[in-house]
Amino acid sequence: MPHTSLPDLLNRALSVLAPGAIVVAYSGGADSHALLHALAHDAQARVRGLRALHVDHGLHADSARWAAHCREVAAALDVSFASVRVDVERNGGTGIEDAARKARMAAFAAQLLPGDILALAQHRDDQAETVLLKLLRGAGPQGLGGMRGLREHEKVYLWRPLLELPRATLRDYAQANGLHWVDDSSNADTHLRRNFLRSEILPRLGERWPDASAALAHSANWARAAADFIDDEARKALARLQGLDPTTLAWRGWLDLPDALRDAVLRLWLRDLGLDEPAHFHVEELERQLRDAAGDRLPCVRFAHTELRRYRDLLYAMPPAPTLPTNWQAQWGGTPLALPAGGRLELSPQRQIENPLQVRYRRGGERIKPAGGAHTRELRLLLQETGVPPWRRARIPLICRGDELLGVGDLYLSDAGESLCRELNARIVWSAGVDSTTRLG
The missing domain is CATH 1.20.59.20 (Chorismate Mutase Domain, subunit A)
Structure with missing residues (x-):
């Protein structure tokens, strides 16, 4: 493959990039420093309103000094700069790497404007590490496709223009331009999974297969294409089902x-x-x-x-349904009534019922003669025949006048319930909870 320089690659990538201000995720390390420096010397990036954003995770004793270093570098490049301090959840159960990533992405999302393009410095070797990590987790084509060069994320874009360049190209650029960067000692901690792959596994693979990182990145491209095809077919199948x-x-x-x-x-x-x-x-x-x-x-x-x-x-x-309170009952005069199973009961348009009714859930043995029907029916059988799933039947509010059942949510009304609605010139509306959106059938 012919050698591609960092400035040439960025110049080509910028010429086809969608409009938007470019914000470099600048950690202070060699890779993000090289990316920021190269973009700062590209007129296309400048005219877009280039700026840099640093996230201080507070995980290292020198993190404040690193933030100050990043500010100085951005000032020397005449690039607008902001630094955000975050609190990383250390006992979240998913590991410090995942917790730091989540905190970092939340900080980016809070600082960026809709349409902004967040430039990330991940390169080909990072892609190889990502593919191996996904493979070891048993991922399918979507995961094995690794990181996308450009994708939309919460109204902004994540742009990774360096995925075809090896780490060595970025280090050569940094050294050739006399860049000084932060060395995070935690990158040598092989208890962290990605660091272990980077320090122990990929070098060994490279000894036997010199093009291992390039091959893994190439496989990621194939997997991404397959995943995109599967996604398109999945969308069509979902529409049918x-x-x-x-x-x-x-x-x-x-x-x-x-x-x-x-x-x-x-x-x-x-x-x-x-x-x-x-x-x-x-x-x-x-x-x-x-x-x-x-x-x-x-x-x-x-x-x-x-x-x-x-x-x-x-x-x-x-989602799991909340537990229903035993023998719950409430007075209802027509105004919106919040239900313990989620959702609410109300009249539309809003009316006042002169003699309030009672609302409760099923207790067993309820019967109703649906308006216009010839026979009184056991509610359990009526709900079963009309296809209401069993786990939803106990969560339908019953509207009663004393011992008389007037309505079952807004699914059924008795003759008396229908007569009451005519008198009020209103209808009963049951806005079900998230586990009860289906109506009859």
Whole structure:
């Protein structure tokens, strides 16, 4: 491969980059210093309003001195500079590396404006480390695709223009330009996973396979292309399988998908709903339960703050439902009433009920004759026949006048309940909690 210089690569990348102010994530290390220096000497970057942003993690005794060094470098380059101090959660359970990354990204998000482009100095060797880490975690094509050169993140862009350059090219540039950078001693701590790969594993691989980092980065490009194709197909499959209620999925159709699509569709569905994504063993357990559980069973797989439940032809996704208080009951005069299961009950338009009604949840044995119906029905059977999932039935508010059941949420009204609504010239509206969005059927 012909040698590419850092300035030439950045000049080409800037010529096709979407409009937006460029903000360099400047740690003070050699890589980010080289990136900032090269961009500061590029007219295209200057005209965009180049600036630098430093995050002080407070994890090292010299962190304040490093922040001061970064400020001095930015001033010498005549680049606008800001430094943000963050508190890193040391006992979060996911490791100090992950905690520092989360704190850093939160600081960036707070400082950037919509449309800003955050320039990150990750290079080809960083990409190789990322691919190995993902491989060791059992990642699929999405993870093995490593870091994207450009991606949107919370209304800003993350730009990694150096992914095709090895670390050595950046160090050569820094030395040729007499740059002085911060050396973080924690980078030598091989108890940290990435440092271990960088110091112990990749050098050994390079001894046997000199182009190991380049090959891993090349494989990441292939995996990224495959992941993008799978994502496109997953979006099409999700559109076919998702129910009118977006929290539902046709589970038989999902099981019939090719292996490459099944996991991707599930994760895409959950991401769109703002729910947690499962580990691979949760997906395997879900597949097993859906294939093996008898038709009258109610399979359920739980992980993090998410539950996946099957009922009839649909798979439902939801956060865990709150526990209902025993024998809860409230007076209701028509104004919005917050419900302990989530959501609320109200009249639309708002009206005042002269003699307040009682609202409670099921206690067993309730019966109602739906307005216009010929027979009084047991509520349990009525809800079952109309397809309300079992875990939702206990969370539907019942509207009563003494012992008389007038309404079941806004699903059913008795003749008396319908008459009351006509008198009030209003209708009952039940805004269900997040686990109860489905109506009849």
